Amino acid sequence: MKHSVNRPPTPDGAEDQGNEPTLQEIINIKLIESGEKERLMELLRERLIECGWKDEMKALCRSYVKKKGRNNVTLDDLVHLITPKGRASVPDFVKAELLQRIRSFLMSAAL
Amino acid sequence: MSGPNEDNNTQLSSHIFGDLLDSIIVDVASECHRIAKLGLDRNLEEEEEEMRLSAQARARVADPSNSSETNTKYVVDIFGQTHPSVATEIFECMNCGRSIAAGRFAPHLEKCMGKGRKARLKVTRSSTAAQNRYSRGSPVSTYSPYSNSTSTNRLSNGTPSVAGEEYSNGTYEEPWNKT
Numbered sequence: 001m002k003h004s005v006n007r008p009p010t011p012d013g014a015e016d017q018g019n020e021p022t023l024q025e026i027i028n029i030k031l032i033e034s035g036e037k038e039r040l041m042e043l044l045r046e047r048l049i050e051c052g053w054k055d056e057m058k059a060l061c062r063s064y065v066k067k068k069g070r071n072n073v074t075l076d077d078l079v080h081l082i083t084p085k086g087r088a089s090v091p092d093f094v095k096a097e098l099l100q101r102i103r104s105f106l107m108s109a110a111l
Numbered sequence: 112m113s114g115p116n117e118d119n120n121t122q123l124s125s126h127i128f129g130d131l132l133d134s135i136i137v138d139v140a141s142e143c144h145r146i147a148k149l150g151l152d153r154n155l156e157e158e159e160e161e162m163r164l165s166a167q168a169r170a171r172v173a174d175p176s177n178s179s180e181t182n183t184k185y186v187v188d189i190f191g192q193t194h195p196s197v198a199t200e201i202f203e204c205m206n207c208g209r210s211i212a213a214g215r216f217a218p219h220l221e222k223c224m225g226k227g228r229k230a231r232l233k234v235t236r237s238s239t240a241a242q243n244r245y246s247r248g249s250p251v252s253t254y255s256p257y258s259n260s261t262s263t264n265r266l267s268n269g270t271p272s273v274a275g276e277e278y279s280n281g282t283y284e285e286p287w288n289k290t
Contacts, residue, residue, distance in 0.1 A: 061143035078140035
């Protein structure tokens with residue numbers, strides 16, 4: 001009996017913490033279900049190829065592989081290699097376009 | 112509602128954009144990883160191959176058991192040809208008229224023109240004045256067609272350099288360079 005009195009109620013705990021992740025989760029689900037996430041991904045991919053970003057990343061990978069020898073390279077290595085540079089080198093106009101699209105989706109999703 | 116929502120929206124948008132970008136980054140990395148592991152990048156392979164071959168060639172050059180080109184039985188030149196260590200082309204000796212193999216020509220000339228007992232007898236018979244200067248003798252001037260004439264340079268008597276000047280070709284090629 002003491003146990004059940006002292007133990008915090010589980011459902012309440014989840015509700016108290018869970019607002020932000022839940023909102024994001026909801027939005028994520030909406031993005032995926034409406035197909036918008038797929039469209040946004042394709043749009044971003046296309047823009048990144050057009051502006052040469054993908055080629056830059058591939059060149060980075062290639063030189064790393066050449067340096068280390070192709071049998072010593074793990075996927076993890078490459079991801080860690082590209083992530084900081086990749087995030088920093090997205091052109092502003094590409095980022096702006098995507099953010100615009102996402103924001104208008106959020107508006108239309110009207111929470 | 113619009114105030115905090117706006118900020119939320121901006122933050123959310125950035126977060127969503129970050130997610131999309133991360134996914135694409137992983138895709139690109141995965142593609143490059145696949146290409147690397149499968150050896151599909153031709154340039155990479157070619158360079159590795161070239162580096163391997165140049166390292167091999169360097170090792171061969173540095174190897175003391177290979178004495179440059181003279182170890183020719185097993186060494187292949189850049190055209191993929193091997194040469195026997197003794198040149199095998201056959202010429203006519205201008206002095207005695209015999210057919211001699213190119214690789215044996217110098218020793219033959221030694222005997223034929225100079226240091227042998229029999230040879231000296233021959234020389235004194237033909238031209239007394241030019242006993243030690245074989246270069247000006249008539250046999251030499253008939254030798255022009257052969258670019259291989261420079262094997263006379265091999266004579267240790269010291270005459271060869273003078274003999275060489277007589278030749279119209281003026282070539283000083285080593286026999287190995289003949290194709």
